[in-house]
Amino acid sequence: MDCPRCQGLMIEIDLREVSTRDRVLGWRCLLCGETTDSGIEANRMSHGQPSQNRARVPGAPTAKSWKDSVR
Template sequence: MNCPRCHGFLVAIQMRDMGQPSVTGWRCLLCGAMTDPGIEANKVSHSPPIRNGARLPGATAKRLKKERS
């Protein structure tokens, strides 16, 4: 298996969290990147960001209209 970051060699490791059962994951021998099935699932499930129309502090509708003209 190859590292998605640097294409180095991945080795299987046991990842432990306090109070949780251990999970088998992978660590790259070259760059040290670590991943497991949960991390990979979270990467896939994100939707693209949407623009919410937020403005910078101090920006007013009048100022924005002037700059566009």
């Protein structure tokens, strides 16, 4: 299994599903730490790419730049 983010080597890990208390087999990337399991993969397949990116927009004002502009 290759990491979906960096194509690094992923190792199998045991995840504990809190809601069901089932043991779920997952994978963790040795390079970037990405963790995934069969449920997450199924969600990705059914939803596709997220339509809205919540990441901060580059160039958007931050608390620091706002303080600097006030001064």
